[in-house]
Amino acid sequence: MALNQLSLSLQFGKFPEAALHRAALSRHSVARWIRHALQSDAEITVRIVGAEEGQTLNRDYRGKDYATNVLTFDYTQEPVVTADLVLCAPVVEREAREQGKTLQAHYAHLLVHGALHAQGYDHETGEEDAQEMEALEIDILGGLGYANPY
Template identity: 45%
Template sequence: MKIMIDVQYASQAPDLPHRALLTTWVNSTLKSKESLLKQKAEMTIRIVNEYEAKQLNKRWRQRPYPTNVLSFPFECPPGVDIPLLGDIVICAPLVAHEAAEQHKTLYAHWAHLVIHGTLHLLGYDHISEQEAQIMESLEIQILHELGYSNPYQIAL
């Protein structure tokens, strides 16, 4: 499986993960679901500030506040064969705030959100309880393989 990731840094937040680390997290997710993909794929990860995250969340989800991750799966029109998975937008300041609030390491939270967003690009969702259980178990498994703990366990 060959993935090309366009990483766009549109935030000046400190301690942003490097392209290589983002690619590792995406590849770990794709490896777990390789049969769903063609030989090559492309995607974009855009790292933004709170203002841009708020504007995108308001426009696409009608929610007037920033969110940690947004996923935009690419829906290929019939007869067109483009190996594009879609785009993930991650709000860097919100990731840092949530990591501190949840007593997680910053990169563990980044890894979780990149994996979460990538799974959305692959068609997973968490609207129903059953879908949420499937998606969360995949996230936990992939994070475990990367050496990170379960993001759904509350740290004290």
């Protein structure tokens, strides 16, 4: 299977335990996970942030005053997907622990999830859309060797 091209910028904010998250997120792995979710070429920036930056972005852009696991800022979908994916490390770490997943497996899921959002998929627009997006995530992650995240 030929994968689409990806121009990737991987950034880490300054926060406690950044080294742990940097170790779980090799550039190669992040690119692999995202490329498997792409239906066209893309230019994506992935930024791993601490709780304060995550909460500020979620509050300023979504009106929700708490840190969330992943925020997708999609700018264009054609001919090249252009987006920023912002993942809040403390939230991702907590969720992975609560769900009994490795940190790497949860990051893989959230990056696939964010990449699908960047391409127009949305699980918050209705049950049918949510089921379609979840089915894609399960299929993509299975192909990457990860268990059903749900």
